[in-house]
Amino acid sequence: MASQRDSVGASQQKETIPADEFAGIGEVACKQVMLEASDAMVLATSEGIIVGANLSAASMLGRSQDELTGMHVVQLHPEEERKRVLSVFEELRTVGHSLVEHRVLRADGSLVHAEVSGTRIRDQGTGEIFMLGVFRDIEKRREDESRQRAAVVREVHHRIKNHLQGLSGLLARHASREPALQPALRDVQGQIHSISLIHGLQSRRGSEQIWLCDMVRGVCQSIEEVWGLIQHITVTVNTTSPVYISTDECVPVALIVNELVGNAVKHGGGGWYSVNVEACVEGSPEKARVTVRNRGRLSEAFEISRGRDLSSGLGLVGALMPREGAKLDIRMIDGSDEVVSVLDLTPPVLAKPFEHEI
Incomplete structure (x- = not known):
């Protein structure tokens, strides 16, 4: 002193x-x-x-x-x-x-x-x-400002979600009229649903930040609806505490998860209406992992790290992958017909909760 x-x-x-x-x-x-x-x-x-x-x-x-x-x-x-x-x-x-x-x-x-x-x-x-x-x-003033901001966030994201759902509905009508285009249109629908999901979660929570587990559950549910699956996608969560996704990475990560799960559904065996796909979220706020398992096989030329023999969906995944804080590995389990996609996430893709979230 x-x-x-x-x-x-x-x-x-x-x-x-x-x-x-x-x-x-x-x-x-x-x-x-x-x-x-x-x-x-x-x-x-x-x-x-x-x-x-x-x-x-x-x-x-x-x-x-x-x-x-x-x-x-x-x-x-x-x-x-x-x-x-x-x-x-x-x-x-x-x-x-x-x-x-x-x-x-x-x-x-x-x-x-x-x-x-x-x-x-x-x-x-x-x-x-x-x-x-x-x-x-000024604690009360800060709380009032936070509530007002949350109300604005909810309203904005709610409107965006509604517009995207309307667009998805138009695509669904086109798909019903053009059976040959259904697979491609379903892919686009899934992507729109994933973006809509993010805005829906942000509207519900009144915050730009969302939880990884909510995102994965929402994406899987959306894919079930878009593809008309009878057998539900199994989703398990094993995290020590809520895992927050960085605001800037919410949409890219949701689209990546959508492509991984959607790809697993397409190649999950037994046709689109009887698939066996599992998604798992595990880890901590500093290091999380999303694992997608499905029946299937990879071609000998397949190599995710070098972009070899990739479908258009996995090509999109490569384009969307953040430069830092995300790593993807897709491989077959030795001695089985099971394919595993592992998405590892760390900061800056993972983020600390906003102060009012704590």
Whole structure:
């Protein structure tokens, strides 16, 4: 604390502030105003040492007024914000006012989001300079803003999903009239359904982020509907906690899963109406795996890593694969007629949940 006080104090000695640049008020009068204010207020010297705090500040910070007196202002904030706090404090000393949002550290270690308004004042009697900080708890405001944003997100994604479903319906009508085009149109329908699924999940959750398990379940259900499968695709989930997909990668990953599962359905044996396909999601928020199993065989020339002997769907998979955070392997199980597609996902494709999701 001494080093912080000395560093700020040294810069104070080098600076001469014109008297007409700041408000003049007695320290006693200032403290009286603080006591009567409903907002949390803290009064500090130009070196950042707290000389007074009102009851509202004591309540917000979980400390007594006596305990706050003598602390340095940076001690009211978590370690990772203290460099920024010192920078803002220096700006306050120089400019005379500041308005920022900070996380404030309570005595029990919990954090409060606060809007901090700073004003530089001068004691009319002694000429000494003080810094007055007014702290306003903005947690409720942040929650209101988050709810409003979620409502907008839900509405936008809901509308997009409805438009895409309408387009899928048109393709279904064309497929019923042109049997020869049904396989190709079903592929396109599956892709549109996957994109629609993402917007549907985002609309339901009111968030741009979605869970990997929800995505895989939704894609499999969509394929069952598009292809008219009698036997359901088996989906199992074994994760330690929810696995979030990065907002930018939601649609590409959904399309990749759609192609892998759709390809497994086409080659799953017994025709489209009696397939044996399994999809499994496992892992953790930092490392997840999607595995798709089906009956079938790969040609000797097939090589996913080099793009050899790939169908148009798997060619699309190669084009959609993120450059970082995703790896795909498709192989046959030795001594069997089973094909396994393994999609490994790591950051940045996987993401940490948004703050309001925690």
